[in-house]
Amino acid sequence: MSSVIAMPSRTEWLQDKMFMGLSLRDYVKSFLNPTDIVIGLILVTGFPIIAARFMYGLGAVTNLSQSNPWGLWIAFDVACGVALAAGGYTVACAVAIFGLKEYTPIMRPAVLTGMLGYLLVVLGLFVDLGRPWRLPYPLFWSAGTTSVMYELAWCVCLYLVVLIFEFLPAVLEWLGLKELRMKLAKLSIGAIVLGISLSTLHQSSLGSLFLLAPTKLHPLWYSPFLPFFFFVSSISAGIGMVIVESTISHRAFHDQLDPKKPVDIDKLTLGLAKGGALILFSIFFLRLQGVADGGHWNLLATPMGAWFLVEIVGFILVPSLLFAWAVRYRNVLLARIAAVMTVLGIILNRFNVSWLAFRWDAPDRYVPTVAEVIVSITIVTIGVALFRWIVNRMPVMYEKPGYEGLH
Amino acid sequence: MELNRRTLFKIAGVAGAAGLAGRSSSAKASVHARSGAKGVLVDTTLCVGCSGCEAACSEANHLPEPNSPGDDAVFASKRTTGPETFTVVNAAKKSGPAGEDRYAKSQCMHCIEPACASACCVKALEKTAAGPVVYHEDKCLGCRYCMVACPFEVPKYQYTKALPLVRKCTFCAERQKAGQAPACTEVCPSGALTFGTREELVEVAKTRIYQNPTKYVHHVYGEEEAGGTSWLYISDIPFEKLGLTNKVGTTPYPQLTQGALSTVPFVLTLWPPLLMGLYTFSKRREKAEGSHEGPSHE
Numbered sequence: 001m002s003s004v005i006a007m008p009s010r011t012e013w014l015q016d017k018m019f020m021g022l023s024l025r026d027y028v029k030s031f032l033n034p035t036d037i038v039i040g041l042i043l044v045t046g047f048p049i050i051a052a053r054f055m056y057g058l059g060a061v062t063n064l065s066q067s068n069p070w071g072l073w074i075a076f077d078v079a080c081g082v083a084l085a086a087g088g089y090t091v092a093c094a095v096a097i098f099g100l101k102e103y104t105p106i107m108r109p110a111v112l113t114g115m116l117g118y119l120l121v122v123l124g125l126f127v128d129l130g131r132p133w134r135l136p137y138p139l140f141w142s143a144g145t146t147s148v149m150y151e152l153a154w155c156v157c158l159y160l161v162v163l164i165f166e167f168l169p170a171v172l173e174w175l176g177l178k179e180l181r182m183k184l185a186k187l188s189i190g191a192i193v194l195g196i197s198l199s200t201l202h203q204s205s206l207g208s209l210f211l212l213a214p215t216k217l218h219p220l221w222y223s224p225f226l227p228f229f230f231f232v233s234s235i236s237a238g239i240g241m242v243i244v245e246s247t248i249s250h251r252a253f254h255d256q257l258d259p260k261k262p263v264d265i266d267k268l269t270l271g272l273a274k275g276g277a278l279i280l281f282s283i284f285f286l287r288l289q290g291v292a293d294g295g296h297w298n299l300l301a302t303p304m305g306a307w308f309l310v311e312i313v314g315f316i317l318v319p320s321l322l323f324a325w326a327v328r329y330r331n332v333l334l335a336r337i338a339a340v341m342t343v344l345g346i347i348l349n350r351f352n353v354s355w356l357a358f359r360w361d362a363p364d365r366y367v368p369t370v371a372e373v374i375v376s377i378t379i380v381t382i383g384v385a386l387f388r389w390i391v392n393r394m395p396v397m398y399e400k401p402g403y404e405g406l407h
Numbered sequence: 408m409e410l411n412r413r414t415l416f417k418i419a420g421v422a423g424a425a426g427l428a429g430r431s432s433s434a435k436a437s438v439h440a441r442s443g444a445k446g447v448l449v450d451t452t453l454c455v456g457c458s459g460c461e462a463a464c465s466e467a468n469h470l471p472e473p474n475s476p477g478d479d480a481v482f483a484s485k486r487t488t489g490p491e492t493f494t495v496v497n498a499a500k501k502s503g504p505a506g507e508d509r510y511a512k513s514q515c516m517h518c519i520e521p522a523c524a525s526a527c528c529v530k531a532l533e534k535t536a537a538g539p540v541v542y543h544e545d546k547c548l549g550c551r552y553c554m555v556a557c558p559f560e561v562p563k564y565q566y567t568k569a570l571p572l573v574r575k576c577t578f579c580a581e582r583q584k585a586g587q588a589p590a591c592t593e594v595c596p597s598g599a600l601t602f603g604t605r606e607e608l609v610e611v612a613k614t615r616i617y618q619n620p621t622k623y624v625h626h627v628y629g630e631e632e633a634g635g636t637s638w639l640y641i642s643d644i645p646f647e648k649l650g651l652t653n654k655v656g657t658t659p660y661p662q663l664t665q666g667a668l669s670t671v672p673f674v675l676t677l678w679p680p681l682l683m684g685l686y687t688f689s690k691r692r693e694k695a696e697g698s699h700e701g702p703s704h705e
Binding site: 054056057058096098099129137138142146148153189193204209214215 | 487489490522524525526527528529530531546547548549550551552554555556558560563564565566567568569570571572652654655656660661663664666667668670671674675678679682683685686689690692693
């Protein structure tokens with residue numbers, strides 16, 4: 001490594017790593033495309049609302065009330081965010097623990113989605129918390145060990161570190177730090193095991209949060225099994241999201257795929273569909289078990305009961321059967337439709353527990369403001385923008401030459 | 408049904424821990440109840456609806472003045488406590504046995520094992536041995552989980568402030584420390600509020616019921632609700648009519664999450680070796696099949 005010859009100048013480094021090989025002028029120009037313009041417009045709309053929320057309080061932009069203290073930001077950005085980021089640990093478990101190596105090509109995008117998902121969860125919390133700068137308090141300052149929220153804080157914090165660690169190889173390959181990258185390879189299984197353990201804990205804790213609301217959450221959703229339901233459904237969320245995300249990213253970033261090593265994404269989708277069919281089928285019966293345990297069969301005949309059936313039949317049983325049908329007749333499109341339904345079903349479930357079935361009988365129901373919806377869209381958009389930024393630079397969709405077989 | 412639940416819990420390795428946790432917690436509850444902690448007995452048959460307690464509360468806690476006490480118009484609609492109103496008196500018009508009006512003051516119940524304190528991830532809410540559930544504003548994150556958890560919907564949030572706090576009745580903890588009674592109980596002219604140690608108040612309440620068996624509802628609200636509360640109510644009309652929820656069971660709220668929290672050590676000790684075992688197994692199978700391509704570094 002002769003520094004005299006090989007050290008690239010700062011401009012060259014910037015051009016190569018940051019501007020995707022373009023000059024600054026061309027790079028700035030490259031933003032003039034529909035996708036980037038839409039992203040920009042959303043951010044320009046969302047940021048002033050977030051600023052207003054910090055200047056004038058939550059009441060200025062949200063419909064939160066004394067009786068509905070948690071709204072869209074908790075229901076969507078936190079509760080759905082954590083579940084939909086489960087693809088990271090689901091695929092990592094399949095590839096590294098069960099040895100299903102054929103899924104290796106979709107592991108990095110899944111881990112990246114997971115990492116960004118959790119960053120967005122923290123961002124959502126940051127907007128929602130009264131004093132977000134105190135976010136480290138439960139970790140280091142004043143440990144409320146009797147609180148599920150305390151456990152959640154630790155798990156999410158540690159898991160975010162694990163996810164960054166799991167994604168670090170892609171960053172090191174991008175920066176060309178080969179030695180460090182090789183050392184990291186030996187530690188990766190430890191990180192994955194820790195990641196799965198932490199995910200088991202906090203995916204279920206998200207459900208445990210609502211164990212303290214037996215009089216407020218509708219009996220069809222309230223169950224001592226809530227933590228168990230949340231954990232098992234996070235696996236189906238992971239599978240659904242990986243199918244949806246890999247379908248989109250393999251189309252959107254098609255030019256990045258290595259033509260010499262074609263990935264049969266259809267075959268992988270059907271493999272995942274098999275897992276999806278099984279897990280959703282068991283979730284359906286677990287949820288019925290919840291009804292049986294509480295002795296709430298009679299409530300199925302009420303309007304909330306109908307809504308419960310919409311969730312567990314329409315968005316759990318039906319996608320399960322569609323997945324099975326797709327596997328049986330090798331119908332990839334059907335598997336993708338089922339995956340979208342699974343993802344919608346998870347969103348529906350988290351919305352129900354934290355919002356729609358919460359104080360269902362109260363006269364003052366919570367409906368989010370347009371501003372709340374815009375902030376949620378803004379947070380997701382930040383994630384999409386980061387995903388694009390990273391995938392356009394780092395080896396996520398392909399194996400970098402010289403690092404083959406390391407994933 | 409019970410069998411199913413138990414079986415599942417056993418599979419998760421929870422049953423023993425949850426049982427133990429439950430036992431130790433109810434032991435704690437009885438210790439608190441006997442330790443001379445303070446409480447208030449509200450005899451709603453004596454309350455005349457003067458709202459003097461509201462005014463005294465606002466003064467003691469430096470809150471804005473409440474709606475003019477004694478003005479009958481304030482009873483037209485049901486009011487709730489708020490971030491700047493720690494107690495309110497509501498009327499149940501013409502609900503008494505002879506068609507009289509009945510009134511009930513509402514405020515934080517100061518549970519013996521509070522849901523809010525067990526929900527708080529930074530110990531900003533704390534149950535003190537003296538009785539009051541106090542709030543430490545220097546710790547609060549503003550996550551509002553206490554509001555989700557409280558079965559009586561007591562903690563209120565300052566939604567209109569850039570630096571918001573959770574606010575609720577303090578049971579005049581500072582006054583109590585100085586040997587004074589809570590402001591509301593001191594000012595009550597009709598004898599509806601009695602301040603004392605909780606265990607004595609339970610006896611007072613039961614004595615009143617036994618001595619007037621046809622007058623009172625045979626129940627001391629708060630003796631067992633949510634595992635027991637520092638504030639106790641007796642009444643001659645159903646408690647729901649006075650705005651006291653009948654949905655709360657007798658389980659102390661912290662027990663509801665203890666089972667789930669006790670699985671944490673199990674997961675952290677069982678998962679890693681199990682996963683490593685599976686990993687080794689699939690590695691071996693891979694080697695036996697000779698399916699790995701090239702020299703592996705892992």
